[in-house]
Amino acid sequence: xxxxxxxxxxxxxxxxxxxxxxxxxxxxxxxxxxxxxxxxxxxxxxxxxxxxxxxxxxxxxxxxxxxxxxxxxxxxxxxxxxxxxxxxxxxxxxxxxxxxxxxxxxxxxxxxxxxxxxxxxxxxxxxxxxxxxxxxxxxxxxxxxxxxxxxxxxxxxxxxxxxxxxxxxxxxxxxxxxxxxxxxxxxxxxxxxxxxxxxxxxxxxxxxxxxxxxxxxxxxxxxxxxxxxxxxxxxxxxxxxxxxxxxxxxxxxxxxxxxxxxxxxxxxxxxxxxxxxxxxxxxxxxxxxxxxxxxxxxxxxxxxxxxxxxxxxxxxxxxxxxxxxxxxxxxxxxxxxxxxxxxxxxxxxxxxxxxxxxxxxxxxxxxxxxxxxxxxxxxxxxxxxxxxxxxxxxxxxxxxxxxxxxxxxxxxxxxxxxxxxxxxxxxxxxxxxxxxxxxxxxxxxxxxxxxxxxx
Amino acid sequence: xxxxxxxxxxxxxxxxxxxxxxxxxxxxxxxxxxxxxxxxxxxxxxxxxxxxxxxxxxxxxxxxxxxxxxxxxxxxxxxxxxxxxxxxxxxxxxxxxxxxxxxxxxxxxxxxxxxxxxxxxxxxxxxxxxxxxxxxxxxxxxxxxxxxxxxxxxxxxxxxxxxxxxxxxxxxxxxxxxxxxxxxxxxxxxxxxxxxxxxxxxxxxxxxxxxxxxxxxxxxxxxxxxxxxxxxxxxxxxxxxxxxxxxxxxxxxxxxxxxxxxxxxxxxxxxxxxxxxxxxxxxxxxxxxxxxxxxxxxxxxxxxxxx
Numbered sequence: 001x002x003x004x005x006x007x008x009x010x011x012x013x014x015x016x017x018x019x020x021x022x023x024x025x026x027x028x029x030x031x032x033x034x035x036x037x038x039x040x041x042x043x044x045x046x047x048x049x050x051x052x053x054x055x056x057x058x059x060x061x062x063x064x065x066x067x068x069x070x071x072x073x074x075x076x077x078x079x080x081x082x083x084x085x086x087x088x089x090x091x092x093x094x095x096x097x098x099x100x101x102x103x104x105x106x107x108x109x110x111x112x113x114x115x116x117x118x119x120x121x122x123x124x125x126x127x128x129x130x131x132x133x134x135x136x137x138x139x140x141x142x143x144x145x146x147x148x149x150x151x152x153x154x155x156x157x158x159x160x161x162x163x164x165x166x167x168x169x170x171x172x173x174x175x176x177x178x179x180x181x182x183x184x185x186x187x188x189x190x191x192x193x194x195x196x197x198x199x200x201x202x203x204x205x206x207x208x209x210x211x212x213x214x215x216x217x218x219x220x221x222x223x224x225x226x227x228x229x230x231x232x233x234x235x236x237x238x239x240x241x242x243x244x245x246x247x248x249x250x251x252x253x254x255x256x257x258x259x260x261x262x263x264x265x266x267x268x269x270x271x272x273x274x275x276x277x278x279x280x281x282x283x284x285x286x287x288x289x290x291x292x293x294x295x296x297x298x299x300x301x302x303x304x305x306x307x308x309x310x311x312x313x314x315x316x317x318x319x320x321x322x323x324x325x326x327x328x329x330x331x332x333x334x335x336x337x338x339x340x341x342x343x344x345x346x347x348x349x350x351x352x353x354x355x356x357x358x359x360x361x362x363x364x365x366x367x368x369x370x371x372x373x374x375x376x377x378x379x380x381x382x383x384x385x386x387x388x389x390x391x392x393x394x395x396x397x398x399x400x401x402x403x404x405x406x407x408x409x410x411x412x413x414x415x416x417x418x419x420x421x422x423x424x425x426x427x428x429x430x431x432x433x434x435x436x437x438x439x440x441x442x443x444x445x446x447x448x449x450x451x452x453x454x455x
Numbered sequence: 456x457x458x459x460x461x462x463x464x465x466x467x468x469x470x471x472x473x474x475x476x477x478x479x480x481x482x483x484x485x486x487x488x489x490x491x492x493x494x495x496x497x498x499x500x501x502x503x504x505x506x507x508x509x510x511x512x513x514x515x516x517x518x519x520x521x522x523x524x525x526x527x528x529x530x531x532x533x534x535x536x537x538x539x540x541x542x543x544x545x546x547x548x549x550x551x552x553x554x555x556x557x558x559x560x561x562x563x564x565x566x567x568x569x570x571x572x573x574x575x576x577x578x579x580x581x582x583x584x585x586x587x588x589x590x591x592x593x594x595x596x597x598x599x600x601x602x603x604x605x606x607x608x609x610x611x612x613x614x615x616x617x618x619x620x621x622x623x624x625x626x627x628x629x630x631x632x633x634x635x636x637x638x639x640x641x642x643x644x645x646x647x648x649x650x651x652x653x654x655x656x657x658x659x660x661x662x663x664x665x666x667x668x669x670x671x672x673x674x675x676x677x678x679x680x681x682x683x684x685x686x687x688x689x690x691x692x693x694x695x696x697x698x699x700x701x702x703x704x705x706x707x708x709x710x711x712x713x714x715x716x717x718x719x720x721x722x723x724x725x726x727x728x729x730x731x732x733x734x735x736x737x738x739x740x741x742x743x744x745x746x747x748x749x750x751x752x753x754x755x756x757x758x759x760x761x762x
Contacts, residue, residue, distance in 0.1 A: 112568055223689060
């Protein structure tokens with residue numbers, strides 16, 4: 001998400017090599033680039049100014065620690081200051097004792113409120129909660145229908161009294177329904193407008209007063225420009241905002257708005273939306289975002305995601321197999337499927353350090369279609385072939401190629417790579433006992449790179 | 456309210472915010488004794504801040520500021536200098552008027568949530584009010600209830616919709632729409648596509664497929680590819696435009712939600728960096744609230760004092 005920003009900072013720091021002290025001209029050169037990068041990332045002008053001043057104050061004249069290069073020293077200062085800017089607030093929902101709890105979602109048109117509502121509900125289900133959804137958007141054509149459809153897709157309960165077109169009574173109705181049916185949390189989706197609209201603000205305050213939300217989350221598009229803080233501020237002033245959900249962070253938006261909203265409006269970021277699938281919502285973590293901002297990758301998020309989709313028993317079984325000699329094409333297929341469950345490949349790879357600039361890979365970038373091909377090839381094998389690849393001779397290869405709609409060369413390539421992978425895995429697997437899910441995630445990634453990028 | 460009135464109304468928020476600060480800056484720079492002097496560094500700095508705050512982008516802001524600073528003034532106000540420069544950027548796109556065909560095919564593309572579906576309906580309404588017989592194609596088969604939303608809007612505009620069930624291949628709906636358009640003698644055919652982030656290769660390829668189908672079915676199609684940008688978008692709008700231009704062959708921009716607080720300043724950055732013209736602006740939530748863009752009106756609107 002912050003790719004271009006991190007590239008830029010890395011570029012600056014590459015020029016800062018071998019200096020014993022951070023001299024003023026050097027720091028100024030770096031600051032100019034940082035300023036530019038932050039502005040191009042849509043960080044608010046005033047925030048940029050204040051930020052650059054703070055970094056300057058701390059950086060100029062500082063001795064470079066023996067253990068660090070000058071570049072690392074500046075990165076460290078920038079990193080510390082960025083984390084300080086985000087504050088130490090943890091993401092997620094504010095805890096509350098009330099039951100059912102109420103979460104109100106607010107925001108401009110098209111920020112992604114309805115989708116965020118469904119994503120949040122799914123996240124809550126994963127936390128063992130029982131959310132009930134309700135839409136109070138009686139204006140946008142088919143908005144209520146959209147939430148119903150999302151609810152059906154995700155197996156979520158949506159409260160929708162047909163014919164009731166009063167936002168307040170829809171919200172309070174959901175609250176009563178939740179109490180009666182034992183839901184412990186109600187998510188209220190609201191109409192989106194441009195915030196200049198007094199009627200909407202009144203409607204929102206009326207809903208707020210009726211349902212007394214424990215959390216009022218402002219849903220903001222990560223691509224928003226300098227206007228972000230104004231709208232967030234306005235919603236905060238009228239309705240009261242407890243946190244921000246930053247959506248569409250899976251694009252290449254640098255999300256400078258995130259910095260600005262936190263710094264200027266003083267509202268913490270609660271969640272970030274990182275993809276189109278309904279599972280793609282994560283509690284916000286400042287240190288991760290900052291690490292990523294500075295090109296250190298987002299390995300923690302990746303591991304957490306792997307844990308979400310990897311079945312533990314399955315992982316232990318596979319781990320044992322890996323150490324032995326019996327890793328088969330069947331296991332490989334299972335691995336591949338697990339990996340793909342973690343989300344679109346580009347997104348998963350984007351979290352790895354140094355993989356920020358996926359775009360630069362150009363044609364070498366891993367291709368989902370290519371993976372479909374691999375799955376097809378393995379699926380076209382007989383069970384015996386999958387368990388013992390040595391069986392697969394020339395005529396079997398031809399049959400497999402025809403069956404999977406690929407060519408014999410494709411089948412050959414896959415088998416070659418599979419053998420290489422087995423060799424590699426034996427080394428990795430034999431290296432140490434223990435490990436577990438996290439280790440599995442690392443190995444999965446190693447395999448993926450062998451397949452997707454080394455080809 | 457006439458067309459012009461609506462644009463002004465839509466721009467009012469934009470203008471108020473730009474103007475308040477601009478007046479402060481201009482007052483100093485336009486004092487009688489300075490009117491013939493070059494614009495000083497302090498003013499230039501303030502102007503840069505103002506432009507960047509309006510999402511105009513660092514590159515375009517730099518160009519405007521240095522051009523203004525380089526001008527020898529013969530009593531022109533700062534306002535005039537900035538206006539001139541903005542105009543030359545917006546008009547410098549060398550925008551040819553959109554091509555037409557029989558039927559004319561217009562693709563509407565963009566990232567999620569910018570207002571594509573609404574824009575499609577408004578555009579159909581605009582065409583209809585100009586005596587054309589548009590047909591709308593609901594090729595957003597991905598977002599839940601997108602087709603329903605378009606149908607409700609199209610009813611308001613009194614325009615037919617060609618639709619398929621949710622989850623169908625969008626290219627097949629486009630194919631149907633081309634066939635229906637030719638059979639019923641409708642033009643333009645306005646295609647609503649699903650929102651997609653420009654970083655998603657596979658979805659961008661889907662867009663190319665839609666394009667190919669249109670090319671194959673109607674000569675010279677698509678005649679126009681409009682990228683809908685949310686006026687609140689920041690510098691990412693530039694990236695969006697660049698990517699959609701490369702894969703979908705975007706020919707123009709629609710600036711939606713200009714009636715909000717945001718200035719849509721990134722359109723200036725897009726005109727400056729990519730030479731893409733703005734074709735329409737969305738100035739309200741009603742069906743008639745889409746109007747053809749005029750750079751003079753836009754710039755005048757931004758800097759007019761009297762309203």
